[in-house]
Amino acid sequence: MRAIVRDEYTPTADALRLRELPVPVPGAGQVLVRVHAASFGQDVWHVMAGLPLLARPAFGLPRPKQPVLGGDLAGIVEAVGDGVAGFAIGDRVLGRGDGTFADYAIARAELLAVLPDAVDWVTAAALPVSGSTALNAVRAGRVREGRRVLVIGAAGGVGHLIVQLAVDAGAVVTGVCRPEADDFVRSLGAVRTLDYGFADRPADADGRYDIILDTGGRRKLRLLRRHLASDGTIVVVGGEGGGSVLGGFQRSIFAPLAAIGSKQRMVGLVSTDSGPVLAELAALVASGRIRPRVHATLPLERAADGMRMMRAGGVRGKIALEL
Ligand SMILES: NC(=O)c1ccc[n+]([C@@H]2O[C@H](COP(=O)([O-])OP(=O)(O)OC[C@H]3O[C@@H](n4cnc5c(N)ncnc54)[C@H](OP(=O)(O)O)[C@@H]3O)[C@@H](O)[C@H]2O)c1
Incomplete structure (x- = not known):
């Protein structure tokens, strides 16, 4: 699969590379998602840069424990690990995954929600974090x-x-x-x-x-x-x-x-994600009560440009990747 990676912490997007990696295998309680869209928030930059240092033990020491960037995703369930209830192969989902700037990503089942048909991939990917x-x-x-x-x-x-x-x-x-x-x-x-x-x-x-x-x-x-x-x-x-x-x-x-x-x-505020909150947000979008705005939608290979755009400021809403 294609993935956007960096092997060392870096504050600039120049070190980001598009690389072929094996498709990950979901463990117990995990879901493998075929990613259709992902999005950027400042949280992705912090993980890329390994900053602030206070958070580095969580990001991985001495180098990132997850070389693939990205946390938000919208896509289709490709496989489920042992003990996963509530999701089946083929379900449309949104949520928080691990390394979502890639064709496939693993997510913990409790950080996913079923995505209503009325919500498109890019809009859904702008929602989780x-x-x-x-x-x-x-x-x-x-x-x-x-x-x-x-x-x-x-x-x-x-x-x-x-x-x-x-x-x-x-x-x-x-x-x-x-x-x-x-x-x-x-x-x-x-x-x-x-x-x-x-x-x-x-x-x-x-x-x-x-x-x-x-x-x-x-x-x-x-x-x-x-x-x-x-x-x-x-x-x-x-x-x-x-x-x-x-x-x-x-x-x-x-x-x-x-x-x-x-x-x-x-x-x-220390925000936490959860499936029920994601389901609530998706329902608010499906009913038209809120609408995430996407400033730019880029293909996966332009992830570095998306990161630069976000860090430069002046973005209205979110930047998304469509795969
Ligand atoms: N507490 C938590 O759990 C939690 C969770 C997620 C995110 N965060 C943090 O929350 C912050 C916002 O995240 P985000 O993803 O929304 O970032 P973002 O998309 O970059 O939004 C930040 C907004 O603040 C504006 N801004 C910049 N300088 C400003 C100033 N001096 N006065 C007023 N507004 C200013 C930016 O506008 P410009 O276009 O002018 O730059 C931008 O519109 C980040 O620091 C992120 O790390 C915290």
């Missing part, structure tokens, strides 16, 4: 009808899904994005957008936000709290460009401490 993170963030923030919500990084892979989920819940959403992404973010249901300088300006005259969901920019919590209601919540999802050791993860770790002694709530 970003969709699960978005849904978990919206739940952690207790987003509901009428809440004033600020989504930072509203045009990004996770952010553009947070905007749609929050709007679907009845919240009034403001998105923080580049000025060029204003139309895109409004098309997701945001009532308005703010530029990246918002945090340095005084809080909104209409009132502070009930919930701030932060996926980009790594602003100090003290700056964000000036824009937060006295009983509001900040959910720190992430942000690129942190140091090589912790990668900015200290914002998430220390967020709960920052709220001690106040009525505000600070959450450092």
